[in-house]
Amino acid sequence: MPGIDAVARLAGVSTATVSRALSGNGHVSPATRIRVHDAARALGYVVSSPASSLASGRTKNIGVVVPFLNRWFYSTVLEGTGAALLRNGYDLTLYGLAGGADERRSVFEHFLLRKRVDAVLALTIELTERELQSLLDLQKPIVGIGGPLAGVQTLSIDDVAVARLATAHLVSLGHCRIGMIGGDSGFELDFHLPTNRRAGYEDALRQAGIEPDPQLFRPADFTITGGYQAARRLLEHPDTRPTAIFAASDEMALGCMLAARDLGLDVPHDLSVVGIDGHEYAEFFGLTTVAQFPAQQGERAVEMLLDQLHPGRREPAPTNTPLPVELIARTSTAPPTRLA
Amino acid sequence: MPGIDAVARLAGVSTATVSRALSGNGHVSPATRIRVHDAARALGYVVSSPASSLASGRTKNIGVVVPFLNRWFYSTVLEGTGAALLRNGYDLTLYGLAGGADERRSVFEHFLLRKRVDAVLALTIELTERELQSLLDLQKPIVGIGGPLAGVQTLSIDDVAVARLATAHLVSLGHCRIGMIGGDSGFELDFHLPTNRRAGYEDALRQAGIEPDPQLFRPADFTITGGYQAARRLLEHPDTRPTAIFAASDEMALGCMLAARDLGLDVPHDLSVVGIDGHEYAEFFGLTTVAQFPAQQGERAVEMLLDQLHPGRREPAPTNTPLPVELIARTSTAPPTRLA
DNA sequence: ATGAAAGCGCTAACAG
DNA sequence: CTGTTAGCGCTTTCAT
Numbered sequence: 001m002p003g004i005d006a007v008a009r010l011a012g013v014s015t016a017t018v019s020r021a022l023s024g025n026g027h028v029s030p031a032t033r034i035r036v037h038d039a040a041r042a043l044g045y046v047v048s049s050p051a052s053s054l055a056s057g058r059t060k061n062i063g064v065v066v067p068f069l070n071r072w073f074y075s076t077v078l079e080g081t082g083a084a085l086l087r088n089g090y091d092l093t094l095y096g097l098a099g100g101a102d103e104r105r106s107v108f109e110h111f112l113l114r115k116r117v118d119a120v121l122a123l124t125i126e127l128t129e130r131e132l133q134s135l136l137d138l139q140k141p142i143v144g145i146g147g148p149l150a151g152v153q154t155l156s157i158d159d160v161a162v163a164r165l166a167t168a169h170l171v172s173l174g175h176c177r178i179g180m181i182g183g184d185s186g187f188e189l190d191f192h193l194p195t196n197r198r199a200g201y202e203d204a205l206r207q208a209g210i211e212p213d214p215q216l217f218r219p220a221d222f223t224i225t226g227g228y229q230a231a232r233r234l235l236e237h238p239d240t241r242p243t244a245i246f247a248a249s250d251e252m253a254l255g256c257m258l259a260a261r262d263l264g265l266d267v268p269h270d271l272s273v274v275g276i277d278g279h280e281y282a283e284f285f286g287l288t289t290v291a292q293f294p295a296q297q298g299e300r301a302v303e304m305l306l307d308q309l310h311p312g313r314r315e316p317a318p319t320n321t322p323l324p325v326e327l328i329a330r331t332s333t334a335p336p337t338r339l340a
Numbered sequence: 341m342p343g344i345d346a347v348a349r350l351a352g353v354s355t356a357t358v359s360r361a362l363s364g365n366g367h368v369s370p371a372t373r374i375r376v377h378d379a380a381r382a383l384g385y386v387v388s389s390p391a392s393s394l395a396s397g398r399t400k401n402i403g404v405v406v407p408f409l410n411r412w413f414y415s416t417v418l419e420g421t422g423a424a425l426l427r428n429g430y431d432l433t434l435y436g437l438a439g440g441a442d443e444r445r446s447v448f449e450h451f452l453l454r455k456r457v458d459a460v461l462a463l464t465i466e467l468t469e470r471e472l473q474s475l476l477d478l479q480k481p482i483v484g485i486g487g488p489l490a491g492v493q494t495l496s497i498d499d500v501a502v503a504r505l506a507t508a509h510l511v512s513l514g515h516c517r518i519g520m521i522g523g524d525s526g527f528e529l530d531f532h533l534p535t536n537r538r539a540g541y542e543d544a545l546r547q548a549g550i551e552p553d554p555q556l557f558r559p560a561d562f563t564i565t566g567g568y569q570a571a572r573r574l575l576e577h578p579d580t581r582p583t584a585i586f587a588a589s590d591e592m593a594l595g596c597m598l599a600a601r602d603l604g605l606d607v608p609h610d611l612s613v614v615g616i617d618g619h620e621y622a623e624f625f626g627l628t629t630v631a632q633f634p635a636q637q638g639e640r641a642v643e644m645l646l647d648q649l650h651p652g653r654r655e656p657a658p659t660n661t662p663l664p665v666e667l668i669a670r671t672s673t674a675p676p677t678r679l680a
Numbered sequence: 681a682t683g684a685a686a687g688c689g690c691t692a693a694c695a696g
Numbered sequence: 697c698t699g700t701t702a703g704c705g706c707t708t709t710c711a712t
Contacts, residue, residue, distance in 0.1 A: 001455075003689060014699045019691055026692085027697060049454035050399065051689035053390035054704045061433070061456070069419040070620075075410040082409065082436040086443055091451060093401070094434045096422040103426050111431060114389035115341075115705095116401070225624045261601075280410075284565045343705060354683045359707055366708085369681060391705035394688045455689095 002043040011039035022047065053115070061091040062305060063117035065107065065125055068098050071222075072251070072279055073294050077123055077145060080298025088306060093117060097125065108134050119305045122149070123298075126191050141308035143301050147191025148320045153304055157292050157323045159193055163200025163246070165327055166274045166290050170244040171208040174335045175272060177216065178205065179242035181230045181252050184219035194219070197248045197276070216242055220252050227255025235263055235271070243336040244272035250279035250289050257285060257332060268334035278328065286331035297323055342383040351379035362387065393455070401431040402645060403457035405447065405465055408438050411562075412591070412619055413634050417463055417485065420638025428646060433457060437465065448474050459645045462489070463638075466531050481648035483641050487531025488660045493644055497632050497663045499533055503540025503586070505667055506614045506630050510584040511548040514675045515612060517556065518545065519582035521570045521592050524559035534559070537588045537616070556582055560592050567595025575603055575611070583676040584612035590619035590629050597625060597672060608674035618668065626671035637663055 008015045013032055020026035021036035028036070039045075053059045062085055066074050078094075085092045093116060095107045108131045112120060120135055124146030127135070135142050136151060144154040170178050180201045183194030202212040218234055220226035227247055235241050247253035253275025260271045267273055275282065278291025300323075348355045353372055360366035361376035368376070379385075393399045402425055406414050418434075425432045433456060435447045448471045452460060460475055464486030467475070475482050476491060484494040510518050520541045523534030542552040558574055560566035567587055575581050587593035593615025600611045607613055615622065618631025640663075 004691095005689085015690075016692080016700080017698055020698085023691085029697060032697085046450060046453040046455075048394070048689055049456040050390045050393035051455075051704090052691075054388070054394050054706085055689075055691040057691095057704080059390065069409075069422065070412060070415040072410060075415040078434075079409040079436060079438060082434060083439045083443070086436070086439060086446070086451070091454075091456060092434050094418075094422060094432050096419060096426070098419060099423050099426060103423070106426070110386060111426075113386040114431075115391075116389040116431060224621055228624070281564055284568070344707095345705085355705090356684080356707075357682055360682085363707085367681060372681080388705055391688090392707075394690085395705075395707040397688080397707095 002045050004045070004047070006043055007036065007039045007045045010043060011036045059091075059116055059118050060089060061093055061117050062119050062121055062302075063093050063095060063112055064121045064123065065095045065097060065112075066123045067096075067125055069094075069096050073277060074123060076294040077298040077301075080295035081121060081123075081302050082298075084299040084302035088302070090118075090302075113138065118309060119143070121145070121301055121305060122152075123301075124191075141305055143304045143308070145297055145301050147193075152319075153308070154320045155297060155301055155304065155323055156191070156320060157325050159191075159196035160200040160203065162276055162290050162292070162325050163197040163248070164204040165200075165325070166246050166276060167201045167204035168207075169274060169288070169327055169329070169333065170246060170272055171204060171210070173244075173272065173333060175242075175244040176210055176336075177213075177242040177244070178210075179216040179218070179234045179245045181218050181220050181227055181234070181245060181247040181256060183248050184221055186221065194248065201246055215240070220255075222249045222252060224251045224255040224258070227252025228259045229255070231256035231259035232263070235259060235265065242271075244274070244333070247273065247275045250275035250277035250282050250287060253287055253289065253332075254279075254281065254285055257287065267332050269337055272333040272336070274333055278326075282328075283330070288330045288333040289328055291326045291328050292323065293325075342385050344385070344387070346383055347376065347379045347385045350383060351376045399431075399456055399458050400429060401433055401457050402459050402461060402642075403433050403435060403452055404461045404463065405435045405437065405452075406463045407436075407465055409434075409436050413617060414463060416634040417638040417641075420635035421461060421463075421642050422638075424639040424642035428642070430458075430642075453478065458649060459483070461485070461641055461645060462492075463641075464531070481645055483644045483648075485637055485641050487533075492659075493648070494660045495637060495641055495644065495663055496531070496660060497665050499531075499536035500540040500543065502616055502630050502632070502665050503537040503588070504544040505540075505665070506586050506616060507541045507544035508547070509614060509628070509667055509669070509673065510586060510612055511544060511550070513584075513612065513673060515582075515584040516550055516676075517553075517582040517584070518550075519556040519558070519574045519585040521558050521560050521567055521574070521585060521587040521596060523588050524561055526561065534588065541586055555580070560595075562589045562592060564591045564595040564598070567592025568599045569595070571596035571599035572603070575599060575605065582611075584614070584673070587613065587615045590615035590617035590622050590627060593627055593629065593672075594619075594621065594625055597627065607672050609677055612673040612676070614673055618666075622668075623670070628670045628673040629668055631666045631668050632663065633665075 004015045008018045021028045021033045097104050119141040122144040142152045147156050182198050205212045218230035220230040256273050260267050265271050275289040282289045344355045348358045361368045361373045437444050459481040462484045482492045484492050487496045522538050545552050558570035560570040596613050600607050605611050615629040622629045
């Protein structure tokens with residue numbers, strides 16, 4: 001492993017010039033820049049990250065904090081951030097919080113404080129005041145995805161509006177008895193997502209002059225299995241059964257479609273189903289959904305971070321930037337069948 | 341952010357002693373160790389990773405290279421490695437290779453060479469000779485999951501044996517016409533997984549005195565959608581239709597079950613289906629599968645790495661360690677129905 | 681068991 | 697535009 005001085009010698013310049021030529025900071029004549037690059041390539045020189053970080057205070061590394069890895073939404077956002085960071089020469093250091101309170105504490109009180117990251121990306125994590133404070137103390141850029149965070153640039157879909165959009169779609173098709181499979185309180189931590197989506201659902205119903213019926217709401221855990229079980233309960237009484245169900249995630253919506261099938265109900269003839277996410281499998285199942293493009297969310301979050309890291313790079317974004325969503329109507333929704 | 345000298349002053353010792361007390365390297369009397377720890381806590385001192393790395397050559401960080409993030413198998417392995425590393429005080433720097441050849445090159449020729457990682461974990465990546473060489477040049481421990489890699493400690497299931505086990509299960513139930521949905525050549529890169537699983541399938545058939553029929557083999561892309569389409573083709577001719585299908589992944593097996601349903605075939609009455617993976621949704625769908633426990637694979641890989649990083653920690657593992665798998669019989673498989 | 685001091689390899693003033 | 701030089705904050709001999 002050659003050091004910067006070997007490159008300097010080969011290129012016939014000082015180490016300072018090598019540093020400038022390779023990092024792009026400071027002016028170097030085109031001719032020497034080329035010579036330095038050639039020398040570096042010839043020697044297979046790669047800058048030592050610890051040495052560079054120690055001297056400059058920059059790490060070229062971003063800390064990404066995620067609640068889970070093995071859920072489609074999170075891993076897809078992560079895929080987007082990873083690709084965007086790589087393109088920009090940044091490493092991604094991943095902190096998964098699935099392990100429980102102790103591990104979570106150690107991430108915020110130890111790992112993130114080691115001066116190993118230039119900035120922190122919080123993916124759908126509602127930070128406690130204490131956690132937020134310890135991040136703010138770092139004096140480093142922070143970007144959040146998934147909900148507003150006091151004093152932090154964030155990116156999020158409007159959960160109320162998304163739920164309203166999905167429900168309004170069912171209303172516009174003529175449905176009056178519309179059930180909802182929402183999130184259970186275990187997910188309430190994350191920006192009150194369950195509450196917000198339920199609020200949007202009830203909003204849309206009221207706007208249509210329909211009083212929400214608590215009997216038609218069931219909480220579940222965002223999985224296919226959970227959606228299936230909730231739907232079974234929602235559909236078990238033929239006389240009180242809804243003609244449409246709005247599920248707060250595509251996976252739950254799929255569970256719902258499977259439950260309908262098992263009960264001998266045809267989708268969309270006997271039951272319309274709409275979800276949220278734009279899951280990769282929604283198309284295959286013909287599921288109508290409000291897509292939220294997680295990979296792009298990840299990329300945009302990276303853009304915001306880089307904007308903060310390199311001021312002047314672009315206009316600063318407002319504190320909370322709304323994210324685009326799109327209703328994609330497929331074959332799981334249709335007007336209700338009027339019984340003769 | 342206090343430095344090590346602030347801690348030294350508060351504890352009334354030298355910085356060298358603080359370093360020893362906090363890192364555990366070198367002897368420190370119990371009394372001073374406690375004083376140092378107290379001082380560090382009081383000041384909120386956390387070691388600067390770049391400074392420590394520069395001085396010691398160790399980073400307390402592991403580079404993890406994965407082909408994709410948003411597939412259940414990979415993200416679950418990753419979840420396991422992340423948790424295990426965190427527990428051991430290591431950071432995880434993630435390099436996703438989904439982005440194409442250029443990004444892949446930059447990972448191996450730039451990112452991994454920055455002295456930012458103490459070791460590399462290659463998850464189901466068949467490294468090219470060049471990539472492997474550049475890693476070996478780092479003189480750092482490398483552990484691979486998913487297949488043998490020359491000169492590297494690896495952990496892998498025996499794909500041939502797994503496929504044989506799944507197929508033999510169908511044979512033992514009495515099936516003779518057994519189809520297979522395998523991987524297509526795009527996945528061949530990864531340790532010839534498609535080829536190996538097909539070989540195991542054919543092995544098991546021949547052992548039962550059945551000559552494999554190429555007409556009963558279909559390649560697909562490991563997704564539900566791909567499995568569905570392949571199964572439709574396999575099942576379209578009622579007279580030549582197999583009575584059982586072995587799919588090289590659970591997602592494809594699920595696609596297969598859905599295809600059967602759409603064709604009016606009952607699983608397992610008209611068609612038995614078996615997959616590989618132990619996917620989180622296999623239980624819900626009643627899918628018989630050969631489970632391979634990806635989270636544990638991730639944890640074990642970390643153990644192997646740490647063993648190499650801290651010699652004497654445990655016995656060194658042999659070059660390629662086989663991983664446990666388990667046939668889990670559920671309701672998607674049953675003896676074939678003999679037509680009267 | 682502890683301290684003094686020499687780097688680790690690079691960057692950033694400061695000069696020129 | 698380029699060179700000189702003083703650190704960045706730790707760890708680790710080498711003494712004692």
